[in-house]
Amino acid sequence: MEETVEKSGERAGGRDAERRRVVRRGIVATLVGGTFWGLNGTVSKWLMDAYAIDPLWLVCVRELCACWLFLAAAAVTARGRSQLAGVLRSPRDLLVIAGVSFAAILFSQVAYLEAIDWTNSATATIMQSLGMVLVLVYVCLGMRRGPRRREVVGVCLALAGTYLVATGGNPSQLNLPVEGLAWGLACAVSAACLAILPAAPMARWGNFTVNGIAFLVSGAVLSALYRPWEHMPALDAAGVAVIALCVVVGTFGAYALYLQGVRDAGSMRASLLGTIEPVTATIASVVWLATPFSAPELLGFALIIAMVYLTA
Template sequence: MAKKSELTEKDLERRRRVRRGIVATLVGGIFWGLNGTVSKWLMDAYAIDPLWLVCLRELSACWLFLAAAALTARGREQLAGVWRSPRDLLAILGVSLGAILFSQVAYLEAIDWTNSATATIMQSLGMVLVLVYVCVKMARRPRRRELLGVALALVGTYLVATGGNPGQLSLPPEGLFWGLACAAAAACLSILPAAPMARWGNFTVNGLAFLCSGLILTVVYRPWEHMPALDGVAVCVLALCVVVGTFGAYALYLQGVKDAGSMRASLLGTIEPVTATVATVVWLATPFSMAEIVGFALIIAMVYLTA
């Protein structure tokens, strides 16, 4: 009887953890979706260059990640220990360049050339590239539902890119390029950080990767030469983008992956493109054709089939 009661208590604890993970994933996805729309508004209203915004987000959010890591004894051990492992520092450098810098630049450039809804939907195509990686790594063929998901993704991308008219592009060529770059960046973001995070924790890896990425971009881009004219409203909105849309979204989503599992998180993460689409239509009054909406739906369906 005691054993049965003990198992029941463990069951309840597991369910509480999963429910907490579901909520964290949903809130993190909503923050990400809203952050894209807010970033588009900032870039349009204040003529902010996407690369300037990337510099600000990375060099501000990195300290929040590192501070969060330093709050726990385990995190402090990881922060101190990672410097004694040159191999892992090289891996984090790879994350900073191949995942963080690539994804931040591609996403904001895609938003600048299109809108947050289109950029976020195109970003979801990264699931197809992750599927290819998994099949190659595990030396297996894709399953039928996975092939169906890829087919839906291709049709969805065609509808989003052309608006259903094969004779013209609904998106500007630059928007299509950066949208596809978003997909590649999303795949890198799903694959590259996995090993270093498993050893050193997500806050430590993200904090160092964001810091390294921001410093490299700052040296190359020189953001002080591209300062936009900002008022009090813009400063407050930028602070929200950093604290809520970058640090908050990452922290909540990663907690959701830990508590609810990667498969649930992948499926629940589709709240991000839905939120971005609704916010783009309601707030920015951006119109979409029926073909584009159908394309969005097909790409989201691909996520469910391949997750």
């Protein structure tokens, strides 16, 4: 009897240790994915300014190129090929992934661009960060519990840090007409969708398979509506190389890692840790333009780093 109890305790301890390892992997993946997103934003802004690239053209190219990277990555392993073949034989799961494509990928990119157009990048970033509040509400309703103290503190630190990093502590940087408010709230909803919707299909079909199909559907629909071939920019070799970097690192790498973080660490934790994105974007911009950090920005960095420590 004692032996049975001891073995049962060992198995439970082993499961707990494995779960902690998976969560730590998810935390690292989310932070690296958010960092890639931040770098991608700075590089994309440079591309649009230097080559007069339309934002929607860049979105189309990134999605239609990255989708094949995801599908190729899924096809590398026997398990990935099995998952890819399995989902293609399941109309119901394809419909679920199509929902992820529209609500979590296409909607998030269009809403963010429209929010920037009606307001500015600082306001859009802050509005987008409200998505973590929606994720917290969703998690609490789904688990039928109240928010934990650590979650509430984490959300407050993340929101305050994002505000300081995005605006430099200057409220005049905010611009919120009615249309901007609507698109900003749409940003928050789409950010919450990105942290919630892919989790279930990824658990069954894998990260690369779900992302590959979702990006293919999103890119195809957006291309049919926007027709990027009618908006081709004049690119030199450097421009093509930077676009390739945006596709491989800023899209394939960023989404693969962030959504792996959603799967491993959970929607709430990933949503909070994703606020590393504006920190990375600000640091990249400062390094690129050789401008000094302001005191509010440094305080914002400190708050977000404190949130990361608290969340991890």
